[in-house]
Amino acid sequence: MLLSSESLIEQNQNIDLLRFATAGSVDDGKSTLIGRLLYDSKSIFEDQLHTIKTFSRTHRNQEIDYSLVTDGLKSEREQGITIDVAYRFFSTPKRRFIIADTPGHEQYTRNMATGASNASLALILIDARNGVVTQTKRHSFISSLLGIRNFVIAVNKMDLVDYSQEVFESIVSEFNAFADKLADESVYYIPISALEGDNVIERSENMPWYKGSTLLDYLENVNVSGGRNLNDFRFPVQYVNWGGGDDFRGYCGTIASGVVHKGDKIRVLPSGKTSKVSRIVTYDGYLDYAFAPMAVTLCLEDDIDISRGDMIAKVDDLPAIAGSFEANIVWMDNTPMEIGKDYLIKHTTSMVKGNFEEVIHEFDPDDISMKSSKSLGLNSIGKVKVELKSPVFADIYSKNRVTGSFIVIDPHTNQTAAAGMVTKYKQVSPDKSCKSAKIRVISYPADKKEEAKAKYDRLSMHGTHCIYVDDDLLKETLRKGKPVDSDEYSEMIENLCKIVTQSGVSVVVCSDHFKS
Structure with missing residues (x-):
């Protein structure tokens, strides 16, 4: 079935989805607010609501504790705090x-x-x-670093300050002074x-001095800026799908x-080879065009050697081939950063593989000032x-929030x-990129065998994903200890290498039976 551009546009126009995250300090009432939104919009299943009310009466001595709607972990319910990220739809x-x-x-800033x-x-x-506390500032700063440009500041628990306009305006003034130091x-x-x-949901009779929108009304009508980049085509190859009828070969991602x-x-990186898109295939059929985040x-018109980790882009609009970069990062590990240590960079x-050369500066979340630091610790x-x-x-x-972000893994x-979020990069030549990747x-x-192992060690140390195999290893895996003739054994090794390289991994083979 071929889906036309017109039908795809029509489907997309009927979808208006807003993703938003709650943030702030502990006990500011985030879970209670989300529970209230879900409850008042009738987005809670009857059996879930029955369970929440039962738990509320038994353990909280109240008809309904709205925070239980999102606090799904047992430890969260018992402690009355949010530990993990809870995703909800309404x-x-x-x-x-x-x-x-x-x-x-x-301690859960990383979450x-x-x-x-x-x-x-x-x-x-x-x-x-x-009022505005350090964790409020930290979460706001992280949200800004992550590219969020729309903020709603909900001053909660106004009932506990007698719905005071003066208290509200004081907090507005305090946060405004902090927000001036963030991005736009x-x-x-x-x-x-x-x-x-x-x-x-409904306008409060207790605060007649407030003339703005209710929270739900604002969320329903806000025009969100800073959305996905629909100008620069970037397609990181995740998997190569080949075989089947008519010699099908497609690049999935x-x-x-x-x-x-x-x-x-299009142009394929790192090889630099060009081709044209011959087909766009989905589970529902062929498309005339597709867009992020589909x-x-x-499928391409030409047979090009493409593997996992390669990037497909338009010929006249390419990403940088970055050999190093500067980045803002949020450190999430209990173990502090080690300068010079090899980490895995998932991009x-x-x-x-990569390492941290230096900490340019550390941010103080209280006033977003910069201070010198030799390392970063948890939540820094x-x-x-x-x-x-x-x-x-x-x-x-x-x-580009996708191709400009990465995570760091301790190997x-x-x-x-x-x-991390890339702020500046240093390019390398396409020849170097092609050679290394x-x-x-x-x-x-x-x-x-010694030379083969030494080659494998050198490739691994320089960040190349590879495996090493020799006759001793293959005897226990491919042959399973059984004798096979030379031609059959050679075909086994060739098929193994084909499967591994299709997954984006190089192979160092040490065997007299490998003929390719």
């Missing part, structure tokens, strides 16, 4: 919403950054009794009581940004220099150590 006749309810405790990473709007809650954000202030429902049409001329399979569908935010062992195909984060613990099979005769 809709109104005007709009659909996906909410990321993020934790307020400082907050994760929840806000895909949001287009940040809903920052402030306890009217406490749109900030809207609403006084609310999540527990009592004031200005959440999720469009990171931009739009691609059938017939568009998951598709692209789109590629994984390369700073700007760093990163040196890569192999290039990546990147853009500046402010231009010894496999823990996510940091999340080329997926290949390197063969040695059986009597050159």
Whole structure:
């Protein structure tokens, strides 16, 4: 079935989805507010509502504790706090919403950054009794670094300060002074009581001095800026799908940004080879065009050697081939950063080795001032220099949130150590990129095992994804200890190498039976 451009546009126009994240300090009432929104919009299933009311009566001595709607973990219910990120969906006749309810405790700042990473709007809650605190500033700053440009400041628990206009205006003034140091954000202030429902769905009679929108009305009508980049086409290859009828060969992945049409001329990185898009394939059929963030399979007119980690872009609009970059990062690991240590840098569908050359400066979340630092610890935010062992195909984060972001993984613990946003890069030549990133099979005769292992070690140290195999290893895997004739054994090795290289991994083979 061929879907036309017109039908695709029509489908897309009927979808109005807003992703937003709640943030702020602990006990500011984020979970209660989201629970109230879901309850009043009738977005809670009857059985779930029955369970929540039962738990509320038994353990909280109240008819309903709205925070239980999102606090799904047992430890969260018992402690009355949010630990993990809770994602919830609800809709109104005007709009659909996906909410990321993020934790307020400082020790869970990394969870907050994760929840806000895909949001287009940040809903920052402030306890009217406490005003703007350090965690409020930290979450707002992280949201700004993540590219969120729409902020709603909900001054909560107004019922506990007698719905005072003076308290509200004082908090507005205090946050405005802080927001002036951020990027160019749109900030809207609403006084609310999540527990009592004031200005959440219905306008509050307790605050006649407030003339603005209710929270739901604002969320339904806000024109969100800073959305996806639909100008620069970026397609990180995730998987090569080949075989089947008519010698099918397609390149699978999720469009990171931009739009691609059938017939568009593209360039593949790192090889630099060009071709045209012959087909755009989806589960539902062929498309005339596709756009971010759709998951598709692209077929090309020419047979090009493409592997996982390669990037497909338009011929006249390419990302940078970055060998190093400067980036803002949020450190998420309990173990502090080590300068010079090799980490794994996960960027789109590629994984390369890299290290931190230096911390340019660390940010103080209280006033966003910069201070010198030799390392970053848990929940610290700073700007760093990163040196890569192999290039990546990147853009500046402010231009492209997908190809401008990365995560850092500690290779010894496999823990996510940091999340980063590229602010500046240093390009390398296409020749160097092609040489270092080329997926290949390197063969040695059986009597050159030491040389083969040394080659494998050198490739691994320079960030190349590769495996090493020799006759001893193959005997226990491919042959399973059984004798096979020479031709059959050679075919087994060739098929193994084909499968591995199709997955974006090079192979060092040490065997007299490898003939390719």
